[in-house]
Amino acid sequence: MxxxxxxxxxxxxxxxxxxxxxxxxxxxxxxxxxxxVVLGKIALDNAWARPGSQQGKSAAYLRISNGTASTDTLLSFSSNAAESVELHKSIENDDGTTSMQPADEQVIPSGEKLHIEPGGLHLMLTNLKRDMAVGDSLQITLEFARAGTVTTTAPVQIQN
Amino acid sequence: MSPTLKSLLVSLLIIATFTACGPDTLYDLSGDTFQLRNSDSTQVNFPGDFKGDISLVTFIYTNCPDVCPVITANMTNIQRALDDTSGVNFIEISFDPKRDSPSTLKEYRDLYELNEQFTMLTSHPNDSDVLLDKLDIVAEKAIIDSLGHDSTNYAMRHSNTLYLMDRDGYIRTEYPAHRVTPEHVKDDINYLRSE
The missing domain is CATH 1.20.5 (Single alpha-helices involved in coiled-coils or other helix-helix interfaces)
Structure with a gap:
């Protein structure tokens, strides 16, 4: 048993x-x-652009998140809505005035974010190819040294 | 006269001077007339045409891609913050009249969907300095096209000022136009309304 x-x-x-x-x-x-396998990537979000007239200027804004394991560098910018895109920076001078100048090369460390936002860094779009009114959208393409090109869509809107 | 008495009199004189000027009147435009052009091309006598109302007055140029639209956004935020917008004008004056014609200003106001309470003004290209000088507004060309190929392609170094003008044409206070909080301005407008 x-x-x-x-x-x-x-x-x-x-x-x-x-x-x-x-x-x-x-x-x-x-x-x-x-x-x-989720590879780290460069993510673009919060993209938007100001309205503008054909042949005129506009500005676009977005947030860049470097989710890769390495530092990356923003090399160039383009858009399907403008002949030229440059990264500029608005600066406040000691006398209280404001001016604008081309921004230095932007290096984004791993895990960090770069905020391109009103009153600071902005993508200046010149010689717009068409009118851009509220409700339209455009594409913004950024080229990074390591990650290559990343494109996002930016709605045209008025800042609140 | 003893040195002590002399110091006392000088101090009193300084205090009297400041009290007489009043910290709440920055500029007196009550007796001035500046002929400006509206976005519909009509002539405007500034500030006479706005007397009787309270006015927020700021300065922009439409080729400004970043900070000037921030100023315009702040103006609309102030407008939204007011419980009652009657008797309040929102005035934007271009300091770049060579490029900002009335039709350019109309385009800007349409693009930014500014309502009828907004007045967009420009001057005759040779006249703009008089008003700007009177109000200590700085506006200078800062060439970005380093090769100088295009003389019309310039940015500007400029003041970031928002003035609050009372019903009689006195500029009563000033703010940093791009970052003053709407609540702050709202309180001052209500104060002027109560006078």
Missing amino acids: KSITHFLLILLSGCLLFFGCSSESNSSNESDSKKE
């Missing part, structure tokens, strides 16, 4: 071990099938 009990206990343990492992193995396989 004792040996039968031992036998049953061993059998039960074996079953538990088997099905336990088996179950774990199944769920592991499931998650393996769902797993994908």
